[in-house]
Amino acid sequence: MKMVITVVQGKDAGSLTDKLVAKRFGVTRINTSGGFLRESNATFLIGVQDEQLDEVISVIRATCKTRSHFLNPMPPMSEPGGEIYMPNPVEVQVGGATIFVVAVDKYLRL
Amino acid sequence: MKMVITVVQGKDAGSLTDKLVAKRFGVTRINTSGGFLRESNATFLIGVQDEQLDEVISVIRATCKTRSHFLNPMPPMSEPGGEIYMPNPVEVQVGGATIFVVAVDKYLRL
Amino acid sequence: MKMVITVVQGKDAGSLTDKLVAKRFGVTRINTSGGFLRESNATFLIGVQDEQLDEVISVIRATCKTRSHFLNPMPPMSEPGGEIYMPNPVEVQVGGATIFVVAVDKYLRL
Numbered sequence: 015m016k017m018v019i020t021v022v023q024g025k026d027a028g029s030l031t032d033k034l035v036a037k038r039f040g041v042t043r044i045n046t047s048g049g050f051l052r053e054s055n056a057t058f059l060i061g062v063q064d065e066q067l068d069e070v071i072s073v074i075r076a077t078c079k080t081r082s083h084f085l086n087p088m089p090p091m092s093e094p095g096g097e098i099y100m101p102n103p104v105e106v107q108v109g110g111a112t113i114f115v116v117a118v119d120k121y122l123r124l
Numbered sequence: 125m126k127m128v129i130t131v132v133q134g135k136d137a138g139s140l141t142d143k144l145v146a147k148r149f150g151v152t153r154i155n156t157s158g159g160f161l162r163e164s165n166a167t168f169l170i171g172v173q174d175e176q177l178d179e180v181i182s183v184i185r186a187t188c189k190t191r192s193h194f195l196n197p198m199p200p201m202s203e204p205g206g207e208i209y210m211p212n213p214v215e216v217q218v219g220g221a222t223i224f225v226v227a228v229d230k231y232l233r234l
Numbered sequence: 235m236k237m238v239i240t241v242v243q244g245k246d247a248g249s250l251t252d253k254l255v256a257k258r259f260g261v262t263r264i265n266t267s268g269g270f271l272r273e274s275n276a277t278f279l280i281g282v283q284d285e286q287l288d289e290v291i292s293v294i295r296a297t298c299k300t301r302s303h304f305l306n307p308m309p310p311m312s313e314p315g316g317e318i319y320m321p322n323p324v325e326v327q328v329g330g331a332t333i334f335v336v337a338v339d340k341y342l343r344l
């Protein structure tokens with residue numbers, strides 16, 4: 015038994031849930047936030063039998079897409095002549111999913 | 125040292141916390157939601173010494189009960205004659221608790 | 235690869251995030267609550283290479299401080315003569331951080 019812990023973008027959380035549930039995977043969702051962007055994202059706990067691991071990874075790969083996020087590194091600043099200076103936003107690539115697979119010693123449904 | 129990760133129904137979260145704390149277990153609670161029902165539930169992280177594992181499982185078993193949840197698979201629909209058609213709700217059994225026990229390599233209290 | 239799961243006080247969550255991100259650690263934050271005090275705290279998931287484990291533990295140790303929390307074990311009670319009886323608050327030491335290190339079988343960035 016493995017526990018798949020996967021961090022995905024908020025945008026993909028709903029469709030990932032749908033796809034996993036359609037294939038009868040057990041799924042628990044946590045609303046989390048990323049340390050760098052400080053934006054809401056979602057972390058899923060998916061307990062799977064060892065032989066289902068490849069399948070759940072394919073579902074995640076197919077559903078969760080890499081996107082650009084734009085960071086404004088500082089707020090707009092006004093210049094002496096009254097003009098607003100808009101610093102260029104920084105483009106950050108955010109992966110579709112970050113996956114950690116952890117071994118489960120004991121699994122019980124009570 | 126083990127980390128017990130357990131998903132329980134929202135209804136049982138408060139009394140489970142009380143019972144675990146009364147027995148001096150360390151408990152951290154996460155508000156989560158289930159993938160299938162999309163309802164709020166609770167996930168507990170309970171770090172325990174190996175020899176306490178049976179005891180914490182008994183507390184969870186004694187406190188968290190299987191219940192029926194009713195799903196309306198579709199919203200009410202109106203018929204040509206103006207009648208409202210209420211499709212039969214689907215009954216889903218939701219277990220008292222789903223438990224994953226994970227080995228802890230290193231445990232520190234700072 | 236290890237997953238560091240660390241529970242810290244809400245007060246330290248922001249600066250812990252800043253310090254970890256400044257050192258290029260990947261960080262996911264969960265808003266959680268403690269079983270005993272029932273107060274909001276924060277749980278961080280930090281996936282690290284084995285050789286980075288000591289460094290991340292030092293950052294947590296340096297940033298997260300033990301503090302006293304005061305619990306009022308019961309609400310104020312009025313006496314027959316109309317006086318309010320304020321029971322002494324109980325002082326509880328809350329550690330800077332509780333850390334669980336878990337081995338990661340498989341780590342993927344999709």
Ligand SMILES: Nc1ncnc2c1ncn2[C@@H]1O[C@@H]2COP(=O)(O)O[C@H]3[C@@H](O)[C@H](n4cnc5c(N)ncnc54)O[C@@H]3COP(=O)(O)O[C@H]2[C@H]1O
Nearest residue numbers: 021048049050051107108109112258260261262279280281
């Ligand atoms: N110090 C830094 N300097 C420059 N760019 C940086 C950076 N730290 C992160 N980034 C970039 O920002 C994206 C969002 O990171 P965030 O921490 O908000 O959100 C992260 C975090 O919530 C989680 N995550 C990633 N690696 C992790 C790890 N090792 N442990 C725990 N969570 C992780 O997955 C989310 C997406 O991560 P991903 O790597 O795809 O995408 C990252 C990465 O491309």
Ligand SMILES: Nc1ncnc2c1ncn2[C@@H]1O[C@@H]2COP(=O)(O)O[C@H]3[C@@H](O)[C@H](n4cnc5c(N)ncnc54)O[C@@H]3COP(=O)(O)O[C@H]2[C@H]1O
Nearest residue numbers: 038040041042059060061131158159160161217218219222
């Ligand atoms: N392998 C796993 N990994 C991670 N988390 C897990 C898990 N197995 C269970 N959980 C968590 O425990 C909750 C209760 O699951 P249980 O199997 O008792 O009770 C389930 C089950 O009886 C039923 N169910 C789940 N998936 C189903 C499906 N695809 N078709 C029909 N019934 C389903 O609906 C109940 C509620 O499911 P829901 O997903 O809302 O909520 C789940 C989920 O949050």
Ligand SMILES: Nc1ncnc2c1ncn2[C@@H]1O[C@@H]2COP(=O)(O)O[C@H]3[C@@H](O)[C@H](n4cnc5c(N)ncnc54)O[C@@H]3COP(=O)(O)O[C@H]2[C@H]1O
Nearest residue numbers: 148150151152169170171241268269270271327328329332
């Ligand atoms: N083994 C474990 N597994 C999972 N999570 C764990 C854990 N040990 C600690 N934690 C998490 O870390 C927080 C701080 O725990 P700490 O032991 O430093 O500080 C604790 C401790 O000094 C004290 N305390 C806890 N349980 C107690 C009890 N039964 N009797 C007296 N004092 C207690 O109250 C403080 C706050 O506890 P609280 O539960 O609100 O919040 C806990 C909990 O969220």
